[in-house]
Amino acid sequence: MEEILRQPLVAIQGIGPSRAEAFYHAGVASIEDLLNYFPRDYEDQRNLLSISQITLGEDVMIRARVLSSPQNFRKGRYTVCKARIADETGALSAVWFNQPFIAKNLKAGETYYFYGKVERKYNQIQMSSPQYRLADQQSETPSIEPIYPLTTALTQKMIRGAVKEALLMAGDALEEYLPSAILQRYHLAQLGFAYAKIHFPDTFEAAGLARRRLIFDEFFIQQMALRQIKKLLDDETKGQIIDSEGKDAEFLAQLRFPLTNAQKRVWSEIQEDLCSPRAMNRLIQGDVGSGKTVVAMLGLYAAAKDGYQGAMMAPTEVLARQHFAEAIRLLEPFGIRVCLLSGSLTAKTKRQVYGQIQTHEVDVVIGTHALIQEGVQFARLGIVITDEQHRFGVRQRVALADKSAAPNVLVMTATPIPRTLAMILYGDMDISILDEMPPGRSPVKTFCVDHTYDERVYSFVRREVTAGRQVYIICPAVEESEESELKSAVEYQSFLQDVVFPDLKVGLLHGKMRPEQKDEVMEAFASGDIPILVSTTVVEVGVNVPNATLMIVENAERFGLAQLHQLRGRVGRGQHESYCVLKTDSKQANVRKRMKILVDSQDGFYIAEEDLRLRGTGDVFGLRQHGLPDFKLADLYKDLDILKIAQQAAEEVLTADPLLSRPENLRLKQKIEQFVDGDVLKNSL
């Protein structure tokens, strides 16, 4: 029955290849796509008024005749198209901005329906950018009409007509697949009703119910899929059992500090996972500087001590080196053999290292992802530690689970993902949170200034350097072009070196440098040889130089809030008072607002929530990178309550029928499989 949904658009009467192509450009290829091409708004034609009845400031529908041919004229940066329109009770002007083609489409003497807001402008009554369509001769019943997002070759009329046909054709294919108990408990509309009414509602209430049901479905199917996958992994993986109970004392004794309570708690959660036969699949979420590295080292230590190998993958070469140095310091004293797999190794050395890994001559391998992904064979891999951007895909894990023994996987993230989002992104993982900073940290004092403060900022830099501290100066990547990113950091470094601080060493770090060069600079900065480092965001994640106390971010408006929070996290990592100066010349209100959030708060979770609130889910600190599935209707911020019931419902359905083997759940099961196989989750798998 559902085959009908997969039919191409040409199956719809009246849609030929060229119109199908126009739909294709709007992302609509099949009948199902068309049904899921939701209106962005509605026009309320029930509210058909005569011109004399109009209340200013409200959206209204009028039926009016175009008096004379519309005219285009320029006004500043805009092309304005203006038409006089009238009914029996009065006349007004309709105006459109930057849509000169309207002048050709609207015919003088014809009668149209116009829908839009009527306002008084320059002492004239005018309707701004109204939707319009030719009034049919036959008498029509007034209705609520959908307004779809348009692309150039499509009109509202074409889409409305096609959707009407598609709904008729789909008929039974939109049969309900949710158990009726769930529909009743959560007051959800039937699926068929939802599709019919989201497109052509009789009332706004019906449209609301339809929307709620379809948003529920988006969340529900996604949650069900993640839970199914988690369950599959839980049931089927035969994890490597690493018993570290009571064996960590000597490691802990060598640390220069006791673990924070949060670190202790998270470590014991990991220990529990490690000694269970089910493979660990855990995410550690910790704000910048909360001390994730030492927890990772404990994991590697435990694995090595129990006769397993461990791998830790870092997102950048700089970070891999830093972790490697830390591993040498913390693990080698216990006879644990550590090696670095880095892009800068010669092919010969690499082969040697591969051999050593295969024969278990090394216990812990630290590297960047590329190398680990090259298919390094481990003799006895017990634990894999990675970062969130490169978390093992679900598919990879399922594949690993198929083998005799699956490694334990620990994913670390410093991105303060709001909890609600974390549940969506990582619904297939267990989550541990490091919600405590090591003692002795004081907040990084943050200021936002414009270029008129340059001189003062330079003196501030000098003051910190004179006091023996170090400074980062971050330059933004400029407009996607890597060339210009490189240039701006390079130019600024030479300006600072030659003109402002000729007596001090100003280092330079950017992604285009060779790995050895980057290492050299990072090492020189870490050891204090370079007091001032001009860098691109290469230092964003994880770099740890506790003596650095001042960070200056140029063009701060170019960075996302969470990214700025990450960058700021490079200072304030030691005992000294630290500062962050956000430089921007932007006067835009939203930039000011965003900067103020950082000036006022140090709490990554709060910052992320605010970012989410200010921006909606459009591009919350690059969520795309996290593989967040695209929701068509759902908005993570506004629809949280629906997400919550979707989670409850998923729990309920799976508790009653864990394998979805009951006949009434058959369609649901198919839907989930389709979802997992299909495009929707592709990114996060």
Ligand SMILES: Nc1ncnc2c1ncn2[C@@H]1O[C@H](COP(=O)(O)OP(=O)(O)OP(=O)(O)O)[C@@H](O)[C@H]1O
């Ligand atoms: N319990 C602790 N007490 C005192 N200092 C600690 C503690 N744990 C970690 N540190 C120190 O805090 C600093 C930050 O730790 P680490 O680099 O592990 O942070 P992180 O969570 O990885 O941060 P980021 O996300 O910024 O990389 C390091 O200098 C580390 O030695």
